[in-house]
Structures are given as structure tokens and as C-alpha cells.
Amino acid sequence: MNLLLFTPEERRPDGTVAVGDRRLQHLREVHGKKPGERVRAGELGGLMGDAEIVSLSENEALLRPSLHTSPPGKLPLILVVALPRPKMLRRVLRSAAEQGVAEIRLLHSYRVEKSYWQTPVLKEATIREYLLQGLQQSRDTILPRVSCERRFKPFVEDTLPGLTRGRRALLAHPGDHPPCPRGIAAPTVLVIGPEGGFIPYEVEKLQQAGCETVSLGPRILRVETAVTALVARLF
Amino acid sequence: MNLLLFTPEERRPDGTVAVGDRRLQHLREVHGKKPGERVRAGELGGLMGDAEIVSLSENEALLRPSLHTSPPGKLPLILVVALPRPKMLRRVLRSAAEQGVAEIRLLHSYRVEKSYWQTPVLKEATIREYLLQGLQQSRDTILPRVSCERRFKPFVEDTLPGLTRGRRALLAHPGDHPPCPRGIAAPTVLVIGPEGGFIPYEVEKLQQAGCETVSLGPRILRVETAVTALVARLF
Numbered sequence: 001m002n003l004l005l006f007t008p009e010e011r012r013p014d015g016t017v018a019v020g021d022r023r024l025q026h027l028r029e030v031h032g033k034k035p036g037e038r039v040r041a042g043e044l045g046g047l048m049g050d051a052e053i054v055s056l057s058e059n060e061a062l063l064r065p066s067l068h069t070s071p072p073g074k075l076p077l078i079l080v081v082a083l084p085r086p087k088m089l090r091r092v093l094r095s096a097a098e099q100g101v102a103e104i105r106l107l108h109s110y111r112v113e114k115s116y117w118q119t120p121v122l123k124e125a126t127i128r129e130y131l132l133q134g135l136q137q138s139r140d141t142i143l144p145r146v147s148c149e150r151r152f153k154p155f156v157e158d159t160l161p162g163l164t165r166g167r168r169a170l171l172a173h174p175g176d177h178p179p180c181p182r183g184i185a186a187p188t189v190l191v192i193g194p195e196g197g198f199i200p201y202e203v204e205k206l207q208q209a210g211c212e213t214v215s216l217g218p219r220i221l222r223v224e225t226a227v228t229a230l231v232a233r234l235f
Numbered sequence: 236m237n238l239l240l241f242t243p244e245e246r247r248p249d250g251t252v253a254v255g256d257r258r259l260q261h262l263r264e265v266h267g268k269k270p271g272e273r274v275r276a277g278e279l280g281g282l283m284g285d286a287e288i289v290s291l292s293e294n295e296a297l298l299r300p301s302l303h304t305s306p307p308g309k310l311p312l313i314l315v316v317a318l319p320r321p322k323m324l325r326r327v328l329r330s331a332a333e334q335g336v337a338e339i340r341l342l343h344s345y346r347v348e349k350s351y352w353q354t355p356v357l358k359e360a361t362i363r364e365y366l367l368q369g370l371q372q373s374r375d376t377i378l379p380r381v382s383c384e385r386r387f388k389p390f391v392e393d394t395l396p397g398l399t400r401g402r403r404a405l406l407a408h409p410g411d412h413p414p415c416p417r418g419i420a421a422p423t424v425l426v427i428g429p430e431g432g433f434i435p436y437e438v439e440k441l442q443q444a445g446c447e448t449v450s451l452g453p454r455i456l457r458v459e460t461a462v463t464a465l466v467a468r469l470f
Contacts, residue, residue: 229334
């Protein structure tokens, strides 16, 4: 945890913040902080800076934040990724938040097991928890937007054209395609398939919707590795 | 598992290979393969291709390989990374192998907890297991070389100059440094610090040994995310 995040609702009338959960544990056990010391802190959706530890007990830390810095800019990226299995989903959410992805759309596709849509990881509070872990790691206060697209065809036909307006649309797909561009730093929609890849029908639909098909080379990467690698290559 | 790997020692005199471990389980349960079908296969250190499933029982699969393709080229990269905690080490080994890193040196540094050097993950057979997972994912047959550098100063003073001869040497370190170059595709030594970063003395020693200090931007990435992101950006 490189940044202690709190919500505006956690502010007391005098501006201080009391934390008693995992953040308290982290302050005590990992950072070994004592009253009077300072810790890097940020308000979710707002500024970053540090906070003075006013008091610290086994049950509660009282913090007085002093915030003055804007969070780092988000990458102008909408990541559309076929819903991975739950364990990998957790890591994708965390690392995409860590890297500064602005928006994540979890998409159904033929090779996504239907049971994946039942995972508790998709509960709003759980998604938020993994995103927060990413923000606390990379020092950011802005949660990426996350939504679920449970029907492939309506998404690609009706929603995707709106998303790609004014944005470059890339489909990362194994095979003999042009290499994924580097350092484009422009508004982008990046579409990544499931383990095993999109089926030919899906690739065709995505191409019809305006996606350029690009490759990351001859190696088949796990979805979580591919997400991190593609984001790092594009921005 | 996108490639079933076997060792030359597993070949029988008639060229067939019998597998009875996790690979058998994977063939049966994940791929649902039947006798007469084929599976992508490769010989560790050698060629790739496919294998006919001659017979398949609960205890054993007998395979007849037919190999004709070279594995993808390794990245000309020596990754020097401060030893991460065991859970992260496993992921770094797997994803570095997956991405095609040629060589990995695990380095001690001030912020590496001494206990990390006692982890069973560092046993040769365990390291090999994680590397194999990476190769089986990305379809490669060549294991990266992995070694441990348990003393920072002798490594940087005596070993590093030999490694960087004829190679670009980069130290990825948070801070206001030039951005990490993109797509250099040249022989490179990439040095990545521990959680919390190298201490100033270590940064100085690495710079004296010829490392250019580069940054990945304002975000502090977890070591495993940083490794994948930097490799993807450089190659």
C-alpha cells in the first residue's frame, strides 16, 4: 500500500479520518507507524498528499489529511476484455487499475464459461476492492469504470460503435497480423479475447465494427500478462 | 497448457513418450482428448510440433511426437531483479519465461528480506516448474537460465560489467528519469529493484556500473507488473 485511500464519507466534520480496517493493520504492521508520523494518503475521487497520524490504537487510527496534488492522469483507454476465470479476473482488475486504465468492459464470448458470470468477484463491492488495491499500489485516487457486457452481439453491434467514435480500436488476436503499435498515447479501445481466443465469427464481427487486428508476436500470453503487456506497449 | 512439453529423457527407444502426471490430467480433463487425436507438443530444449495420442488410460498417455518447428526466438534480455517475496517470485518466473526472457538473475538488495532467500520456491525443481508453466503457456521449449546473486556489491562490481559488455544496461527506478525506451530490440540488461526500490547507495553503484536510469512514469507498479510492462515496452 503506497497510498492510504479514504472516501469523502469517511471524513469527520473536523476533516479528520478514522480508519479501523485493513488500512489500520497495514499502518501498524507493515509501515510500523507511530502517532505524529505522516503517511501518504488520498481521498477517493479527489486529491492526494499525506496525512498526520493523530492517534493510533489497536482499534483505530485517526488521521489528519493534507492533500494538495492531483492524481496521475488516466490512460485514455477503454479495455474490453472477455471475462476471464475468477482468479485471473482479480489480477486483471488490480493491474489494469494499477496501470491507469480509465474504463474496463467485461465481455461475454463463445469461449467464456457461463459459470464465470456467477463468480462473487463480479459483485460490485469485490470489484471495487480489487480496483482499490491497484490504486493504492500505484498512487491514484480515481477508480476505473467497470461494466459487464453479457451479450456479445448486441455489445459489438450497438455499443462498440459508440465507444470507438474518435478512438483507435484495436483487437489483439494471436496470428499473422500487423504488430501492435507502440506509444500511440491516443484515445483507444483495446479488445482482448478469452483463453483460447475469440472464435472466427467474433473476430469478424469485431473487425466489421472497425477494430484493427494486431498481434503481440508468436507467443500466446495468459490474459493477465497480455493485458499488462499491451497497455505498456500502447502508452 | 498450449504446448505439452516432455524431456529428451522421457523418449522411449521407439521415440514415443509416456506421460502420467499433470500433463495426463490436462489432456483428459481440460482438452478432453481421445486416442488417435493430436496435441501440440515440444521437446524441452528442442523442436515443437504435435503428437499423436497412441493410447490413453487413467494412468498413462502414450504419445508419438512429430516435431518440425523451431521455438520462437528468445528476447536478448538479461533480467536482473531484486528477489521478490515468494508469491510474487513465482509469478515473475512464470511470466518472464512466458514472455521469452533469456536469462534471469535474482539479486539481493537492502530492501530484500533475508527470509526470502529461504523460500522453497528457490529450489531448482520448483523454479523449473514455474518456468515450464510459462513455456507451456507461450509455446516455447527453451528454459531461461536462472541464477541467484546473494551479494549485491560483488555482483554489481565484479559480475555486472561482464554482463553489460555489448548490451544496453537499464535501471528501472521510480522518479524523474528519462522514460524507458520503446522497441529497442537490442541486447539489454534490465535491472528492477525490490518493493520500495533500491536504496540511494545501490542506485549509485548500478549507475557507476553503467546502468542508465529510466522511469515507467508516475505510477509505482508492483514488481510483477513492472517486469511484464518493461519487457513489453522494450521488445
